[in-house]
Amino acid sequence: MSRPNVVRGHLVGTSVGEIADGVVEFDDGRITWVGPAVDRGGGALLPPVSDDLVLPGLIDLHCHGGAGFGFPNADGDGARIAAAHHRRHGTTGLLGSLVSAQSDALVRQASMLADLVTDGDLLGVHLEGPFINAIRCGAQDPAAIIPGDPDLFERICAAARGTVRSMTLAPETANFDALLTAMRYHEVLPSLGHTDADAATTAARIADAVGAPITATHLFNGMPGLHHRSPGPVAACLAAAGRGEMVVEVIADGVHLAPETVTMVFDTVGADRIALVSDAMAAAGMSDGDYRLGALDVRVHDGVARLATSDGSPGAIAGGTATLLDVVRWAVRHAGIPLLDAVTAASRTPARVLGLTDERGTLSVGARADLLVTDQSLQPRRVFVAGTEGT
Structure with missing residues (x-):
């Protein structure tokens, strides 16, 4: 023995x-x-x-790559290098996130990532789009964003061989109800984001999904800001999280959110309703320079990834360059989040979202x-x- x-x-x-x-x-x-x-x-x-x-080993629900390779672009070898980078830094469970792309590219990359899930390098595939709102596309390619298409969703799921675990979609996308039904059938977690919906529309979609897990994709980012006369999706998601109906993703990396915002979310809904995520892209663990996120060019300067622009002006934030452990560290140091709460939001809460409560995310x-x-x-x-x- x-x-x-x-x-x-x-x-x-x-x-x-x-x-x-x-x-x-x-x-x-x-x-x-x-x-x-x-x-x-x-x-x-x-x-x-x-x-x-x-x-406990950390679990990242939203990660596009690292070590020079992005899941939306890389081949299998490159995707494994990206996953290994995050694993070396303590992320022992990872969803490989894709971005909005042409249908053939989504099918190809989902099929490739399915091999990594089978081999244990990833926990599953996360589709960030393409059924989102181009007005709030952020660093997504607007040319690849389309209305909700259940047939395309089924095609991607078939290519991924049952490994799609989460999909970001806008509450206002077409065919939302049909998509939600298909997602429930395939046990795919709905994540509301990249949306221009108002609070009422968002709240109605959350109500449609009550009884099964639902998340908000990087709360505040890719959606209108919280305003006292136009509360938008942020207010609806915070209220739902406060009622225990939703888990909200938070990118606490010092770039996507102010420390006071991170503190407010933790104080309002608690660590059991927050999943800290990295939203890392290919540049995570790399030096400043030029990279790709899907079909778009990205320039990293002082560790901040933004879409490259023709005139050199700052483009939209294009994912992160931190690991999830970096996010935990920043949340503790700069947002004053108690260590146990930050660790819970990066381990136990995402494990519960994925249905892995007794398996991962806990000592x-x-x-x-x-x-x-x-x-x-x-x-x-x-x-x-x-x-x-x-x-």
Whole structure:
């Protein structure tokens, strides 16, 4: 019988929250014991006391790539490099996000990403479009945005062989009800975003989906701002999250949102209704320079990705360049989010959204041994995927 692996440190994300000096044991890919070191005993068999932080592996619901490769453009080898970049930084569960594109490109890339899901490199595929509003396209190609088309959705799902887990669509897109029915049949999570809808339309769509998971794609970004006489989709989504009917994505990377906005969302709806996401694109982990996001050119300057423009003026923000651990760190340092809340929003909440509550996103007995060990500054030290380090 093999000897269990043991990690010791300040545990964050257990069934009781935090444990100042705790131990996690795991064997054969599963966590077998969690608790205070003093309760475990074992003397010399335990690692020495450590001030490292031990977190559940992070789960990113919205990521377009990294390490120079983007899921909307790369081949299988490039997509695996991108996934491995995020895994090395503690994201042990990842959806590979596509962007609005011509139908053949969406079918091709969804089929390619399905291979990565089969191999365990991704948890699933996220379709960000093409059934969104061109008025709020952000860094999406307006020429590829089309009204809701259930037949195209079925074609993409067939190519992806059941691996599509989430789709961003605008509440006002055509054939919304038919799309929602098809998404429920294929167990695809609806995510409302890239929308110009008013609050009433958004609230009605949320009500249509009540009883099953639904999210908001990067709240505030790709939608009209919150105004006291025109509250828009932001107000509808915050209200739904407050009622426990929705989880809202938040890109807390210092570029997409002000720290006060991030603080407000956490204080308003709580970490159980927030999924921190990276929205990372190919430039994550790379130097400044020129990249692609789908069919569009992107220029990264001072770590900020924007669409390239002919006159050199700042274009729309084109995804992020951070990992999810970077987002957690920024939320704690700059938005003042308690560490446990930030970790919850980057692990347990997205796991629950994907129906993986008992499997991932927690330091609990029986869960998969996906662990992230960091120093006190939330810099990664060790990453375990199903109990194996450095994969």
